[in-house]
Amino acid sequence: MFFAANWIRDYSSNFNRNYRNQNMKLETDLLISYMKKIHKIGLTDVLYWQDTDIDFQVICGQIDAIKQAAEACDYVYIYDKLNGELRKIVNDISETLFNKSAEELKECFWKINCDALQKRYPEVLQKLKAIHSEENGECIRPYGLRGRVVYTENGKEESDLFSACNPNDVGIRTAEKLEIGRYSKTYVWGYNGGFEISELLMPDRQGADVEIYVTDLRLFERILSNVHRSWLLVVENVSWKFEVSMDEFLNRIDLRDSNDIYILVGERYGNDLGKLKAFIDRNSINSNIESFLYKKEEPLYG
Amino acid sequence: MDKEDVLFLKSVRRRIIEICDYIYKQKWDEVYKSWKILNPKIYRFLKERGECREILDYSAESLKKGNFLRFHDLLLYELDIRFEEQLCKLTEKDRKVLAELYRQENEEALETYHEELLQIMHDADHASRITCSYTGADNVSMSIIEGSHSFQLFSYRNPWRESFELADGMKFKMPDRIYVLGFGGGHTVGELQRRFPAAAIKVYLPNKDIFKAVLFHMAEKEILENRNTEFYLDSACIGFFSDVNKEKRKNNNFGFYIDRQELRACTGSAAMTDKIISRYKKEKAVVREADSGKKIHDYIKGLVING
Numbered sequence: 001m002f003f004a005a006n007w008i009r010d011y012s013s014n015f016n017r018n019y020r021n022q023n024m025k026l027e028t029d030l031l032i033s034y035m036k037k038i039h040k041i042g043l044t045d046v047l048y049w050q051d052t053d054i055d056f057q058v059i060c061g062q063i064d065a066i067k068q069a070a071e072a073c074d075y076v077y078i079y080d081k082l083n084g085e086l087r088k089i090v091n092d093i094s095e096t097l098f099n100k101s102a103e104e105l106k107e108c109f110w111k112i113n114c115d116a117l118q119k120r121y122p123e124v125l126q127k128l129k130a131i132h133s134e135e136n137g138e139c140i141r142p143y144g145l146r147g148r149v150v151y152t153e154n155g156k157e158e159s160d161l162f163s164a165c166n167p168n169d170v171g172i173r174t175a176e177k178l179e180i181g182r183y184s185k186t187y188v189w190g191y192n193g194g195f196e197i198s199e200l201l202m203p204d205r206q207g208a209d210v211e212i213y214v215t216d217l218r219l220f221e222r223i224l225s226n227v228h229r230s231w232l233l234v235v236e237n238v239s240w241k242f243e244v245s246m247d248e249f250l251n252r253i254d255l256r257d258s259n260d261i262y263i264l265v266g267e268r269y270g271n272d273l274g275k276l277k278a279f280i281d282r283n284s285i286n287s288n289i290e291s292f293l294y295k296k297e298e299p300l301y302g
Numbered sequence: 303m304d305k306e307d308v309l310f311l312k313s314v315r316r317r318i319i320e321i322c323d324y325i326y327k328q329k330w331d332e333v334y335k336s337w338k339i340l341n342p343k344i345y346r347f348l349k350e351r352g353e354c355r356e357i358l359d360y361s362a363e364s365l366k367k368g369n370f371l372r373f374h375d376l377l378l379y380e381l382d383i384r385f386e387e388q389l390c391k392l393t394e395k396d397r398k399v400l401a402e403l404y405r406q407e408n409e410e411a412l413e414t415y416h417e418e419l420l421q422i423m424h425d426a427d428h429a430s431r432i433t434c435s436y437t438g439a440d441n442v443s444m445s446i447i448e449g450s451h452s453f454q455l456f457s458y459r460n461p462w463r464e465s466f467e468l469a470d471g472m473k474f475k476m477p478d479r480i481y482v483l484g485f486g487g488g489h490t491v492g493e494l495q496r497r498f499p500a501a502a503i504k505v506y507l508p509n510k511d512i513f514k515a516v517l518f519h520m521a522e523k524e525i526l527e528n529r530n531t532e533f534y535l536d537s538a539c540i541g542f543f544s545d546v547n548k549e550k551r552k553n554n555n556f557g558f559y560i561d562r563q564e565l566r567a568c569t570g571s572a573a574m575t576d577k578i579i580s581r582y583k584k585e586k587a588v589v590r591e592a593d594s595g596k597k598i599h600d601y602i603k604g605l606v607i608n609g
Contacts, residue, residue, distance in 0.1 A: 019464075020471040022562065022579060072451030073572035076464070076563065084459045091379075157368040165379045170326070170371065176470070177326040268368075291328035 001045075002097050002105060004037045005090040006146060006228075012082040013169035017176075017202070019079055026078070028070040035063050035086075038093065052096050054089065062086060091165065094145040102148070109147060109228045116230035124217075124242050131221040139219075140226060147227030150193075152219065154269040161223070161266075162193040171195025178288050181205055183262040187253060188212040189276065190267025193223055194232050201235060210238045213249055215270055217242065246272035250279050263287040303392060305400055307347075309521065311385050312440070314344060316462040318382045323466070325374045333373070337365060344381075357381055386459060389439040397436040401519045404441065408517040411526035416533055422514050429511040431567075434519060440487065442519040446512070446567045453572070455512065455563050456487040465489035469497055474557030477501050479549070481556065483542045484564020485513055485533075488522045494559070495528050501557075503531040506542040508568040510535060539568060 011031055018025060042049055042056030049056070062085060069077040097105060110132070117125045141149040144164045151160045163170040175196040180186055184207070186200060191214045200208040214220045220242075223229065232238060244252070254261065263285055265273070273293055280287045303311075317340050324332040341358065348355050357380050364372040405423075412420045433445040438458030445452040457464035468490055474480070480494055482505045494503055507513050516522065525531065536542055542558075549556040566575040 016467065020467045022468075022471060024562075024576065068451075072448070072453055073576070074451070074453040076454040076457055079464065080454070080457050080459045083463075151369070159367075159369050160371040163371050163375055165375045170374065173326040174328070177323070178328070288328055291330060294330050 001038065001041045001093060002108075003228075004034045004041070005093045005097075007034050008038075008082075008086060008090045009094075009146070009166060010168050012087060013166065013172055013198075014202075015079065015082055016169065017172055017199075019075065020176075023204070024073075024075050026070050026073065026075070028066055028078070032063055032066060035059055035066070038089075039063070048100070049096070052092070054092050054096065058085075059089065062089070091145055098144070098148070106148075106225060110225050112228060112230045113224040113233065116233040117224070119234060121240060121242070124240075127217060128221045128224065131218055132225060135221065135225060139222060144226070150219065150222045150226055152267065152269055157269075159268040161219075162195055162227075167193060167195045167227075168198055171197070172199045175199030178262075178264070180262050180264060181208075183260050183286060184257075185209045185254065185261045186211070186264055187249075187261065188264045188266050189249065190215050190265060190270045191220055191223065192266035193227060193229065194238075194266070196264060196266075197232060197238060201237060208237045211241060211252075212238060213241045213244050215244075215267065219267070246275055250276070253279075253283075253285075255283055258283045258285050261285060263289065265289050265292045268292055303388070303396070305403060308389065308392065308400065308441075310343075310347060311389055312462065314340065314347075315382055315385055315389075315439075315460065316466075318377050318385075319460075319463050319466045322374055322378055325370050330368075330370060333370060334365070337361075337373075357384070382460075386439050390437070392441075394436040397441050400441050400521075401436075404521045404523070405518050407521070407523040408526060411523045412517075415526055415529075419533055419535070422510055423517060425510070425514065429515055432511060432515045434515055440489075440520060444487065444512075444515060444519075446563070448566070448570065448572075453563060453566065455567075456489060461487055461489040462493075465493040468559070469493045472557060472559060477555050477557040479504065479554070479556045481542060481546050481549070481558040482506065482561070483536075483539060483559070484508060484561030484568075485516065486561045486564055487516055487520060488525050490559065490561065491531065492525050495525060495531060499530070501530065503528075504545070505531060505533045506536040506539065507533060508536055508539050508542075509564055510537070512564065512567060537568075539565070 008031065011034075039056050039059040042054065042059070062081065066078060066081060069081070114125055114129075117128070139151050139153065141151060141160065141164065143149060146162075146167050149160045149162060149164045151158050153159075171193075172195075175181065176199060178196075180196065181200055186197075186209070188194065188197070188210065191212055194212060197210055197212075199205075200210060233240070241249075241252075253263075263276070263280060265276070265288055270292075273289065277289050277293060279285075280289055317336065321333055321336045321340070324330075324336065341362065345355060345358055348358070357376060361373055361376045361381065364370075364376060409420070409423050412423065431447045433447065433452060434442050435445075437443050440456075440458075440461055443458040444455040446455060477498065479502045480498060482491060482494065482503060485491060485505055485507055491503065491505055494501075534541055546556075546558050560579065562575055562579065565578065566572055569575055569578070
């Protein structure tokens with residue numbers, strides 16, 4: 001159920017992206033099959049869902065409406081459905097699942113993520129398992145529809161690493177706004193769930209080359225314990241580097257064409273960001289680092 | 303809710319989209335600045351109605367901690383949804399009163415700024431293909447009947463976000479002129495006016511009946527009063543394609559946008575619209591078939607959709 005709901009949410013993010021670019025591709029067959037799956041599970045597993053407000057019969061009506069709209073090529077109607085009624089249903093489903101089965105989901109995500117990591121980075125997995133055994137739920141929010149949100153803190157500041165309601169959509173939009181897709185190579189310093197990378201791996205973008213530098217294994221473990229990210233761990237275009245120091249990272253950056261690379265800073269309160277900023281400025285590299293060194297001048301409230 | 307409340311909620315929803323956009327751009331300063339202006343207004347609005355302000359407190363708390371993603375979620379998935387519900391709850395009776403007000407304002411704006419279009423308001427009504435229902439977040443939702451199907455003219459939930467998204471997809475940066483085919487519900491033209499205040503915007507109207515229906519039901523006064531925006535009746539779209547082509551040949555700094563739904567209402571089929579747009583994207587000659595069945599060949603080379 002979780003994966004079907006999630007699939008629909010991601011389908012909506014991709015649809016919105018295509019809508020923005022006027023690439024109207026209506027592949028509604030898969031969407032309808034996932035909606036049917038949700039409907040079937042909801043009606044079969046009556047006991048689980050009986051004390052919720054979710055009316056699975058409504059999904060039947062939505063399926064018919066989507067079919068008709070697809071037949072009429074009514075993209076605006078589908079845009080509204082995906083961002084309105086359907087989003088509400090899948091969000092309600094996810095919320096119920098996390099309220100009732102948080103531990104099972106967490107175990108499931110951890111297992112799937114570990115299996116993926118085992119394929120490429122078995123030595124890192126061993127270290128993560130050791131960290132996992134000591135995990136105490138620190139820096140995990142009680143909310144999140146794709147997985148419980150992991151946050152970092154720095155004094156009075158706290159920062160969620162990804163959106164609780166729609167991390168993929170926010171990630172895609174962020175990548176679009178930062179125009180990361182314009183560059184042939186992306187270095188990611190600090191792992192925040194990597195939802196921005198989804199934009200670079202869209203089928204219409206070819207040859208994305210991404211290196212993700214995981215600076216904090218404890219944080220990495222928290223993310224993999226709470227969010228399903230196996231796909232990103234195995235995708236070929238993305239290579240992962242672990243426990244690399246800032247100096248080592250800077251040495252690894254290929255400066256032959258510095259105009260064509262992007263350094264995406266993922267962690268808000270990482271160490272040595274000043275050093276990274278100086279390097280970026282010196283070599284005129286494109287990056288979002290300014291946003292991560294931002295200090296607001298006056299407190300807004302209180 | 304009266305007219306002022308409705309306009310206020312609409313403007314707040316648009317501001318929310320803008321603030322979220324600053325968050326995607328990671329422009330935190332702009333987030334703070336925008337929220338500093340918006341927050342007291344929303345606070346006052348809710349207080350006057352005795353409504354729950356808890357969500358504003360959560361939002362302020364998140365922002366205070368520099369938790370922009372949480373702030374984003376609260377704005378978009380809590381606050382905006384409440385405002386959407388309030389707008390959607392507006393009764394048909396209230397909407398009809400508003401429609402009459404809007405019609406008068408639109409007519410006055412046409413009289414002052416676009417006298418040549420005024421006749422449209424008095425033309426005989428042949429708009430049997432347009433379904434106008436008093437529902438949705440804007441004053442009305444509009445659909446165009448096409449054979450046995452119909453299609454929506456603009457989003458009924460959040461046409462401001464829809465037009466913001468469409469404007470995001472446009473490739474031009476700071477054009478001198480923007481050519482727009484189809485007014486739609488006016489949301490995208492409004493968005494272009496806000497984004498490019500210095501650009502001259504030329505709106506070509508292929509479907510007089512749609513434009514008339516919009517002017518009779520929706521608040522377009524501000525858009526019509528914009529001195530940089532001109533309107534042209536262009537039932538076969540030839541004016542639009544020809545003017546865009548001229549700009550292209552001269553290699554001028556311009557942009558263009560085609561409202562898919564309006565083009566579809568003009569060509570009479572989704573398939574034809576898709577074909578035109580995909581040919582545009584491939585930068586090839588465009589062959590357009592009007593609903594009269596007559597083929598019009600527009601040889602427009604070197605163009606991409608959205609300019």
